Amino acid sequence: GQNIDQPTEMTATEGAIVQINCTYQTSGFNGLFWYQQHAGEAPTFLSYNVLDGLEEKGRFSSFLSRSKGYSYLLLKELQMKDSASYLCAVMDSNYQLIWGAGTKLIIKP
Amino acid sequence: NAGVTQTPKFRVLKTGQSMTLLCAQDMNHEYMYWYRQDPGMGLRLIHYSVGEGTTAKGEVPDGYNVSRLKKQNFLLGLESAAPSQTSVYFCASIQGQAVTGELFFGEGSRLTVL
Numbered sequence: 001g002q003n004i005d006q007p008t009e010m011t012a013t014e015g016a017i018v019q020i021n022c023t024y025q026t027s028g029f030n031g032l033f034w035y036q037q038h039a040g041e042a043p044t045f046l047s048y049n050v051l052d053g054l055e056e057k058g059r060f061s062s063f064l065s066r067s068k069g070y071s072y073l074l075l076k077e078l079q080m081k082d083s084a085s086y087l088c089a090v091m092d093s094n095y096q097l098i099w100g101a102g103t104k105l106i107i108k109p
Numbered sequence: 110n111a112g113v114t115q116t117p118k119f120r121v122l123k124t125g126q127s128m129t130l131l132c133a134q135d136m137n138h139e140y141m142y143w144y145r146q147d148p149g150m151g152l153r154l155i156h157y158s159v160g161e162g163t164t165a166k167g168e169v170p171d172g173y174n175v176s177r178l179k180k181q182n183f184l185l186g187l188e189s190a191a192p193s194q195t196s197v198y199f200c201a202s203i204q205g206q207a208v209t210g211e212l213f214f215g216e217g218s219r220l221t222v223l
Contacts, residue, residue: 015179033212035212041190041217042199042214042215042216043152043199043214044214045210045211045212045213048210087151087152089152089212094156094165095140095143095159096157096158096165096167096170097153097154097201097212098154099144099151099152099153100151101150101151102150102151103166
């Protein structure tokens with residue numbers, strides 16, 4: 001079966017750095033997505049990785065290793081508004097998008 | 110540019126009633142998806158479509174049907190609603206085989222089945 005694993009919950013301090021990991025086992029691979037979702041809202045796009053390596057976008061970076069079935073999202077200079085759920089998703093060879101259960105990130109002052 | 114629009118945004122049904130959720134996108138996207146999201150859970154794929162006239166089952170298709178008669182529209186139907194189908198439903202679309210990035214979401218449709 002297809003599976004995506006993320007930690008359920010993480011806590012970090014305002015101004016710090018946090019890394020959210022995602023491991024996956026899917027039937028083929030056509031890219032990995034990271035989304036942010038605030039409670040009661042639709043997910044919003046953060047990043048897309050299809051090649052190995054690090055993609056940096058402002059305070060957010062995403063890393064992919066296809067051989068290890070592994071990705072992480074790195075958030076720097078954490079702000080209170082970063083408190084949200086972070087969703088990892090993989091597009092498989094049939095163009096299905098499979099989602100992890102999400103990581104709830106709690107930012108403390 | 111409206112992006113992805115879902116209608117209705119809220120609906121209350123009685124058990125056994127039927128309804129259709131409409132997802133419309135104006136970005137000429139090939140791929141469209143219907144998800145449900147329950148409290149504390151991730152997005153679960155109901156059905157998806159990789160082009161006009163094509164549909165495929167996701168991980169939780171039972172109790173739902175879909176149609177993609179026009180490229181811009183993806184309809185999700187509940188023939189006989191059950192309380193277990195109370196959820197928030199999200200539609201999403203993305204450009205076709207040359208996937209380059211963002212998956213666009215609608216705002217969500219909150220369905221309650223009594």
